Amino acid sequence: MSPRKRITMHDHAAEASLFKRRALFTFACVIIMVAILLGNLYHLQVTSFTDYSTRSDDNRIRVLPLPPSRGLIYDRNGVLLAENQPFYSLELVPEKIKDMNATLDGLAAIIEISDEEREDFTKSLKHHRRFKPLTLKSRLSEEEVAIFSVNQHNFPGVEVEAGLKRHYPFGGTLTHALGYVGRINSRDREALERSGEWSDYAGTKFIGKQGIEKFYEPILHGKPGHLEEEVNNRGRSIRTLKVVEPKPGQDIYLTIDLKLQQKAMELLDGRRGSIVAIDPTDGGILALASSPSYDPNQFVHGISGKAYSELLNNRSRPLINRATQGQYAPASTVKPIMALLGLEDGAVTEKTRIWDPGFWQIPGVEHKYRDWKRWGHGWVDVYHSIVDSCDTYFYDLAYKLGITKISEFMTQFGFGQPSNVDIYEEASGIMPSRDWKRARYKQPWWIGDTISVGIGQGYWTTTPLQLAAATAILANKGKRFTPHLMKAMTQEDGTLKTPTDEMPPLVLKNPKNWDIINNAMRQTAHKSRFNDANYTAAMKTGTAQVFSVAQDAKYDADNIDENLKDNALIVAYAPYEKPTIVLAVVLENAGWGGANAGPIARAMLDEYILREPKEQPKK
Incomplete structure (x- = not known):
């Protein structure tokens, strides 16, 4: 006698309920995933737009500080006692120079560089940030500028910087009243940072050290500006985007005759x-x-x-x-x-x-x-x-x-x-x-x-x-x-x-x-x-x-x-x-x-x- 065939009964209602639950769970997961995606998109495109835009711009936009011109000093009758004169200095960026000694020797062959200037430069180099320019020679004649310009292609990382530097036309006649300005040193920087004024000296290398120059430093110094320029992946300038002009220091008149x-x-x-x-x-x-x-x-x-x-x-x-x-x-x-x-x-x-x-x-x-x-x-x-x-x-x-x-x-x-x-x-x-x-x-x-x-x-x-x-x-x-x-x-x-x-x-x-x-x-x-x-x-x-x-x-x-x-x-x-x-x-x-x-x-x-x-x- 043949075995009896087993008959399976389907509970269609239960199966439908199970399918419905699974479908709802899957749909909910999809909704959640889409929500997370939309949330991230909102965060990237809206909430953090400024931050990421700035990061992007930092890769292509370079901001350069523009130092203000220092205020002039006159006597009571309008005679100029302290003025600003153009100057040229030789600047080196250490990280762009492969062999510093060879570079210094090559520069000394075309421009007169004293042993003391080279020694001071070498000492300063030990505590200097390699990506920032460092001055080797602070006073270049026009002839020296011309000679270097012809040979500049042989010295990557070396540039001539032009600017204005303080000059006292009457020399020692007024020294103890006027004082003088000098390069900003670590002690000056610490004082400026404590007072919250360091940002005002972006691009500035000189500060009042004595006399009137020091006492009225906030008035004479002025406020810095900045220049925004677009650069390529090699850091070369493509175009100028924005210029905020510096605010020059105020001129002052002394009671001195x-x-x-x-x-x-x-x-x-x-x-x-x-x-x-x-x-x-x-x-x-x-x-x-x-x-x-x-x-x-x-x-x-x-x-x-x-x-x-x-x-x-x-x-x-x-x-x-x-x-x-x-x-x-x-x-x-x-x-x-x-x-x-x-x-x-x-x-x-x-x-x-x-x-x-x-x-x-x-x-x-x-x-x-x-x-x-x-x-x-x-x-x-x-x-x-x-x-x-x-x-x-x-x-x-x-x-x-x-x-x-x-x-x-x-x-x-x-x-x-x-x-x-x-x-x-x-x-x-x-x-x-x-x-x-x-x-x-x-x-x-x-x-x-x-x-x-x-x-x-x-x-x-x-x-x-x-x-x-x-x-x-x-x-x-x-x-x-x-x-x-x-x-x-x-x-x-x-x-x-x-x-x-x-x-x-x-x-x-x-x-x-x-x-x-x-x-x-x-x-x-x-x-x-x-x-x-x-x-x-x-x-x-x-x-x-x-x-x-x-x-x-x-x-x-x-x-x-x-x-x-x-x-x-x-x-x-x-x-x-x-x-x-x-x-x-x-x-x-x-x-x-x-x-x-x-x-x-x-x-x-x-x-x-x-x-x-x-x-x-x-x-």
């Missing part, structure tokens, strides 16, 4: 010293001369190590700005202000007289404080004390006043503190006090210290600028201005802005005291250097000792070392009725103030007051 500055440097004639002249009507500095000086152009182009070492080790210290950093005992130049304090305090009156036998003693003490006139001046009042510069009078006055009153009063004239002049290179000097000596030397203040301060000696030191500013307050009868070098600056609309910083005036209890002191200074001038002048002037000389002479010893200028000779000083202003110029002169180790600094003061005032109005300075 170039002709007067030139006269000051001529009178100093390389001797160690300083001359400062101020316009008392607004505090503008007319002359800021420090001698000896140096040519700032050598720092712009890159000073050699040997030349810098010579400046640094020079015993006359030409790198120091004596006008603002030199610290000298003011000596008798501050006697008028001491007398003014005595009148204000009531320690003396206009008619008070003392007897001067040629010395003064602290009561109960044997030590004698000698007057410069060994036989004395006899009876002396406030007028004669200034006109004859009687030391004994001021020994006695200082004893009556005490150091606290002296220090507090002199501080109001700017002694012992920065003048806030618009250059960074400034010393504050020393206006001694009890607290100052205890903090500095951990010693008490002795009465003998006060006696020395009474004639502008002892611990008291001042800068020529401080001395001129204090004399300006006397000439102005209490009106005070912050000394400044900036007169005006150019604005975008072409107008000029003149900053003036007037401080609260110094008010006396008895304004007549101003007239007493100024009249005594006028008598001093009439009695000596200005008795035949065509204008009225006021002055006070000073002779500052740089070492102490023993009690019974005699100062012998002919038999001591030059660096131990007295400093010669003078302060003066004119015209007496309405002053337009105040000056201070300091000559180091020159001897007697009246004989040595006096003729310089007379020549300076003659130059400024009697000059022809249309006469212009020469380069």
Whole structure:
């Protein structure tokens, strides 16, 4: 009997349900995949369009910074003091040069390259990014540029760069006022990065290092621009796409009178010293001369190590700005202000007289404080004390006043503190006090210290600028201005802005005291250097000792070392009725103030007051 055939029953409903679920799952997967694809497309085409577009452009668009041209500097009469001159430099890109030594040898064969230039280049190469150009020679003549251009095909990775470089047409005449610019170094970059200003120096290689150039760097530098150009896969330029022009730095005008500055440097004639002249009507500095000086152009182009070492080790210290950093005992130049304090305090009156036998003693003490006139001046009042510069009078006055009153009063004239002049290179000097000596030397203040301060000696030191500013307050009868070098600056609309910083005036209890002191200074001038002048002037000389002479010893200028000779000083202003110029002169180790600094003061005032109005300075 044959086997029975098995019959399979199909559940069509179940199969249909299973197929439907599988179809829905497959469709859902397709939808999800399409959604993911569309999402990625949206992300690429919309959300990240800018990012990927920029990346694409970076492969074909090169952005080159365009450095701004530096602002020019003029004197108060519009004479150009700092300009920009075209220059050519030889630049090498290390990563494009296969054999650096062979390249350097080949360049030296056609262009004069000193051993020092090559050595400096080699040293800089060790810490330099290989894809950035590095300067081998900073000053190429037009002949050298032409020679290299003919041979450039033999030196891949070497190019001549053209640009503008700072130039100071008057050389060392204005160095300590103008300062100079130099190449940006690592310290400059760190400072710019900390201040968030590094981006403003894209393409810029120079920055202000000293003086006005440094103080007004943000104004003079300007803002960089940029150039966008399309390049091929080899980096060669195809076309320029966009140019954003740089914003040039602002031009500035100084209060400096170039002709007067030139006269000051001529009178100093390389001797160690300083001359400062101020316009008392607004505090503008007319002359800021420090001698000896140096040519700032050598720092712009890159000073050699040997030349810098010579400046640094020079015993006359030409790198120091004596006008603002030199610290000298003011000596008798501050006697008028001491007398003014005595009148204000009531320690003396206009008619008070003392007897001067040629010395003064602290009561109960044997030590004698000698007057410069060994036989004395006899009876002396406030007028004669200034006109004859009687030391004994001021020994006695200082004893009556005490150091606290002296220090507090002199501080109001700017002694012992920065003048806030618009250059960074400034010393504050020393206006001694009890607290100052205890903090500095951990010693008490002795009465003998006060006696020395009474004639502008002892611990008291001042800068020529401080001395001129204090004399300006006397000439102005209490009106005070912050000394400044900036007169005006150019604005975008072409107008000029003149900053003036007037401080609260110094008010006396008895304004007549101003007239007493100024009249005594006028008598001093009439009695000596200005008795035949065509204008009225006021002055006070000073002779500052740089070492102490023993009690019974005699100062012998002919038999001591030059660096131990007295400093010669003078302060003066004119015209007496309405002053337009105040000056201070300091000559180091020159001897007697009246004989040595006096003729310089007379020549300076003659130059400024009697000059022809249309006469212009020469380069």
